[in-house]
Amino acid sequence: MTDLQDRSRQFLWHPCTQMKHLESWPPLAIAKGEGPWLIDESGKRYLDGISSWWVNLFGHANPRINAAIIDQLSKIEHVMLAGCTHEPVVQLSERLGKLTGLGHAFYGSDGASATEIALKMSFHFWRNTGKPNKNRYISLQNGYHGETVGALSVTDVSLFKDVYAPLLRQSAQMPSPDFRLAEAGESDEAYALRCADALEAHLQQHAESTAAFILEPLVQGATGMAMYHPVYLSRVRELCTKYEIHLIADEIAVGFGRTGTMFACEQSGILPDFMCLSKGITGGYLPLSCVLTTDQIYETFYGDETAKGFLHSHSYTGNPLACRAALAVLDIFEQDEVISVNRKKAETFTSMMEPLKTHPRVKHFRHRGMIWAFDVADAAPGFSRAFAQTALEQGALLRPIGSTVYFMPPYVVEEEQMALMIKAANMVLNK
Numbered sequence: 001m002t003d004l005q006d007r008s009r010q011f012l013w014h015p016c017t018q019m020k021h022l023e024s025w026p027p028l029a030i031a032k033g034e035g036p037w038l039i040d041e042s043g044k045r046y047l048d049g050i051s052s053w054w055v056n057l058f059g060h061a062n063p064r065i066n067a068a069i070i071d072q073l074s075k076i077e078h079v080m081l082a083g084c085t086h087e088p089v090v091q092l093s094e095r096l097g098k099l100t101g102l103g104h105a106f107y108g109s110d111g112a113s114a115t116e117i118a119l120k121m122s123f124h125f126w127r128n129t130g131k132p133n134k135n136r137y138i139s140l141q142n143g144y145h146g147e148t149v150g151a152l153s154v155t156d157v158s159l160f161k162d163v164y165a166p167l168l169r170q171s172a173q174m175p176s177p178d179f180r181l182a183e184a185g186e187s188d189e190a191y192a193l194r195c196a197d198a199l200e201a202h203l204q205q206h207a208e209s210t211a212a213f214i215l216e217p218l219v220q221g222a223t224g225m226a227m228y229h230p231v232y233l234s235r236v237r238e239l240c241t242k243y244e245i246h247l248i249a250d251e252i253a254v255g256f257g258r259t260g261t262m263f264a265c266e267q268s269g270i271l272p273d274f275m276c277l278s279k280g281i282t283g284g285y286l287p288l289s290c291v292l293t294t295d296q297i298y299e300t301f302y303g304d305e306t307a308k309g310f311l312h313s314h315s316y317t318g319n320p321l322a323c324r325a326a327l328a329v330l331d332i333f334e335q336d337e338v339i340s341v342n343r344k345k346a347e348t349f350t351s352m353m354e355p356l357k358t359h360p361r362v363k364h365f366r367h368r369g370m371i372w373a374f375d376v377a378d379a380a381p382g383f384s385r386a387f388a389q390t391a392l393e394q395g396a397l398l399r400p401i402g403s404t405v406y407f408m409p410p411y412v413v414e415e416e417q418m419a420l421m422i423k424a425a426n427m428v429l430n431k
């Protein structure tokens with residue numbers, strides 16, 4: 001264990017970690033980053049195959065994002081957003097409004113706070129419109145929306161949730177349209193529609209007490225990159241409108257091009273009532289999240305009465321440095337035509353994975369945009385950690401979720417780097 005690893009164990013409490021495990025698996029001590037590479041203290045390079053927990057889009061130490069932040073640093077690093085405003089946050093809101101079709105942007109600092117904001121806003125909308133009994137939420141089985149108390153209430157991951165159950169508000173989970181759960185002979189589309197029917201059955205009973213349905217569009221990330229047919233979203237949009245409940249699209253992981261379109265909702269041609277964004281929004285540079293909503297919802301908060309307004313806040317709301325990073329990210333999307341370039345890249349990478357796809361231990365190989373995943377048959381206990389360790393030795397940072405292996409590289413990844421990742425995965429499968 002190096003000095004840094006040792007001090008890290010002594011003085012830090014690492015996220016999502018049983019600290020005792022670090023005795024045998026010390027944290028990777030990173031000294032620098034360069035494009036898709038992470039570089040440790042001894043100079044060894046690791047390909048960041050999961051984009052540093054899905055946040056990085058255009059590589060580490062990206063010169064264009066660096067320049068934007070440095071420029072902003074000499075102007076104003078931060079100012080409170082209650083009673084003040086500034087150019088970066090206004091520009092970002094204008095641009096996100098145009099991109100999403102949702103014209104009012106409220107900012108938080110991370111994904112979970114965006115979930116909290118959307119849940120509170122939805123309830124408050126119903127209260128403002130004389131329906132205070134609409135105060136319950138529904139979400140999907142195996143959904144993930146963050147781990148603060150409100151967000152955890154709509155998250156469905158028992159490992160994260162069960163301990164805290166007494167603290168949480170009850171919510172109802174709808175069947176996940178994850179295509180792996182379809183019956184034999186049933187298409188993923190037919191299965192998605194069957195799940196939508198189950199949602200309708202629930203709404204027929206409970207719409208009057210339900211404020212909103214929150215879901216991850218197209219890909220349920222944290223529980224193992226479950227993917228589903230876009231028809232589910234179109235049907236959900238119809239049902240939410242029909243039964244008068246809000247649809248909250250949690251695009252925290254899938255937004256900013258991850259699924260092959262700027263936002264996943266575009267693939268179903270739907271407009272949610274709220275959209276939550278974070279992770280890739282700053283290209284993985286700084287914590288920032290945003291909840292976008294419609295004129296119709298915004299207007300019910302607008303009036304002379306203070307308490308009718310949305311009196312939620314975070315100290316770092318709309319931080320100018322983070323907003324400048326986000327603007328630089330949007331510039332890169334435009335200037336480099338990232339969405340269409342990625343489409344071609346993804347095709348190449350998918351064909352490179354053909355041998356992996358047919359490997360006897362690989363089940364349910366799936367792909368959407370810049371995400372690839374498969375399940376490993378007969379994964380032994382401890383598979384995930386053993387896989388990660390072997391991949392690291394091969395120079396790739398990968399972190400399977402249970403027995404699901406996935407690749408979610410920064411968009412700047414090149415063919416030979418992708419080949420390295422695929423080779424590392426193959427190696428573990430053949431071990």
Ligand SMILES: *Cc1c(COP(=O)(O)O)cnc(C)c1O
Nearest residue numbers: 110111112144145146250252253
């Ligand atoms: C990561 C994630 C969150 C939570 O974001 P944090 O910044 O980790 O709080 C919420 N929803 C989804 C879909 C996520 O992937």
